[in-house]
Amino acid sequence: xxxxxxxxxxxxxxxxxxxxxxxxxxxxxxxxxxxxxxxxxxxxxxxxxxxxxxxxxxxxxxxxxxxxxxxxxxxxxxxxxxxxxxxxxxxxxxxxxxxxxxxxxxxxxxxxxxxxxxxxxxxxxxxxxxxxxxxxxxxxxxxxxxxxxxxxxxxxxxxxxxxxxxxxxxxxxxxxxxxxxxxxxxxxxxxxxxxxxxxxxxxxxxxxxxxxxxxxxxxxxxxxxxxxxxxxxxxxxxxxxxxxxxxxxxxxxxxxxxxxxxxxxxxxxxxxxxxxxxxxxxxxxxxxxxxxxxxxxxxxxxxxxxxxxxxxxxxxxxxxxxxxxxxxxxxxxxxxxxxxxxxxxxxxxxxxxxxxxxxxxxxxxxxxxxxxxxxxxxxxxxxxxxxxxxxxxxxxxxxxxxxxxxxxxxxxxxxxxxxxxxxxxxxxxxxxxxxxxxxxxxxxxxxxxxxxxxxxxxxxxxxxxxxxxxxxxxx
Numbered sequence: 001x002x003x004x005x006x007x008x009x010x011x012x013x014x015x016x017x018x019x020x021x022x023x024x025x026x027x028x029x030x031x032x033x034x035x036x037x038x039x040x041x042x043x044x045x046x047x048x049x050x051x052x053x054x055x056x057x058x059x060x061x062x063x064x065x066x067x068x069x070x071x072x073x074x075x076x077x078x079x080x081x082x083x084x085x086x087x088x089x090x091x092x093x094x095x096x097x098x099x100x101x102x103x104x105x106x107x108x109x110x111x112x113x114x115x116x117x118x119x120x121x122x123x124x125x126x127x128x129x130x131x132x133x134x135x136x137x138x139x140x141x142x143x144x145x146x147x148x149x150x151x152x153x154x155x156x157x158x159x160x161x162x163x164x165x166x167x168x169x170x171x172x173x174x175x176x177x178x179x180x181x182x183x184x185x186x187x188x189x190x191x192x193x194x195x196x197x198x199x200x201x202x203x204x205x206x207x208x209x210x211x212x213x214x215x216x217x218x219x220x221x222x223x224x225x226x227x228x229x230x231x232x233x234x235x236x237x238x239x240x241x242x243x244x245x246x247x248x249x250x251x252x253x254x255x256x257x258x259x260x261x262x263x264x265x266x267x268x269x270x271x272x273x274x275x276x277x278x279x280x281x282x283x284x285x286x287x288x289x290x291x292x293x294x295x296x297x298x299x300x301x302x303x304x305x306x307x308x309x310x311x312x313x314x315x316x317x318x319x320x321x322x323x324x325x326x327x328x329x330x331x332x333x334x335x336x337x338x339x340x341x342x343x344x345x346x347x348x349x350x351x352x353x354x355x356x357x358x359x360x361x362x363x364x365x366x367x368x369x370x371x372x373x374x375x376x377x378x379x380x381x382x383x384x385x386x387x388x389x390x391x392x393x394x395x396x397x398x399x400x401x402x403x404x405x406x407x408x409x410x411x412x413x414x415x416x417x418x419x420x421x422x423x424x425x426x427x428x429x430x431x432x433x434x435x436x437x438x439x440x441x442x443x444x445x446x447x448x449x450x451x452x453x454x455x456x457x458x459x460x461x462x463x464x465x466x467x468x469x470x471x472x473x474x475x
Contacts, residue, residue: 021444075461166192278318370400376443382450408440
């Protein structure tokens with residue numbers, strides 16, 4: 001693949017950790033604006049060269065950086081303001097949507113100790129999430145808001161209230177509208193810890209680990225739905241608004257749509273466990289109405305899952321069977337990789353979607369890199385950077401080979417006409433971050449996908465304030 005070099009042009013500096021980048025045209029405006037949502041709960045937009053506040057929901061956000069599960073006080077967190085999406089008719093109807101972790105909902109977590117599967121101990125392979133009303137980490141909410149005629153945003157209704165088992169794997173850039181169905185798409189992770197302890201991602205009744213479409217045009221007349229973890233716990237009017245596109249999700253930095261003649265290629269990334277980060281693409285799919293899922297569960301009948309996308313987790317980590325890595329006592333330079341969930345790997349081997357590309361936490365090839373976590377996937381349709389036109393660009397949080405200062409990675413790949421696994425290429429950048437760490441935390445585009453934006457943060461901690469920068473990626 002071609003070597004590509006780009007420049008990074010700062011758009012805004014010294015903001016809090018920027019998790020979501022979106023573009024839209026404000027009602028009564030004539031110019032497309034870049035909107036930036038921070039993990040702590042602020043939403044800004046760029047107007048006439050200055051940064052303006054659109055909405056501040058910091059009081060509504062859970063206290064960040066103080067999770068119970070082994071990172072107490074460490075400042076690292078995967079909760080907060082995670083999703084922002086503007087309705088396709090936002091200019092006329094003022095509707096937009098938020099996904100965030102709710103203040104005051106901190107719980108003890110679903111497990112009291114660190115989880116690691118042991119193929120020799122069936123107890124670790126068949127754990128169940130019990131006492132969910134008390135054994136959980138926090139509650140996430142998905143809400144519909146409206147920009148009123150006086151310019152003030154106001155909450156209209158709550159679409160979902162989701163109880164989450166752990167502090168991590170809640171998704172990021174988790175709300176996007178499908179240009180095909182004009183439905184709101186929620187991309188949510190498996191609920192957290194590592195290795196998906198309760199195998200929520202493959203369970204058809206679990207909301208965790210799925211890609212879900214929400215028909216926001218249907219009014220459920222339920223303004224504050226119950227807090228749930230499973231589809232069958234939802235009131236029937238809400239069930240009727242939901243369809244499931246995909247399961248087998250570990251954690252996911254959103255979904256991107258790329259127009260190709262009269263159809264769309266969908267790109268989704270799955271954050272890896274120990275071996276690989278993966279990007280998947282698909283065109284054809286057949287979403288399953290949640291009402292059908294619930295009926296099949298009630299009757300204990302086999303569900304026709306033809307056309308349902310399955311990313312393979314927890315049996316598969318991208319193109320690999322999910323493994324546990326142990327050091328080799330005879331040779332410290334090597335690792336032993338043991339298949340963690342052999343039976344599940346076999347069961348999902350045929351049903352799963354093969355990745356478009358994977359990149360690895362350890363890669364011996366000189367022109368590659370060791371990844372940490374996939375943080376953004378976006379189609380690029382512009383001609384400003386001709387070598388990237390029609391490609392899918394992605395970001396990794398931090399290159400493992402970073403010596404003194406941490407550096408994130410920008411890279412790209414393309415869909416192959418034969419549908420086979422493709423390679424990827426690192427995109428070189430010329431920006432000098434100096435002595436500052438540079439974690440690449442999110443990726444965004446403008447409305448027609450002709451411009452790319454990159455969020456960078458100077459720390460892994462959400463509690464380290466004013467260390468965020470948003471760049472435009474330019475030739």
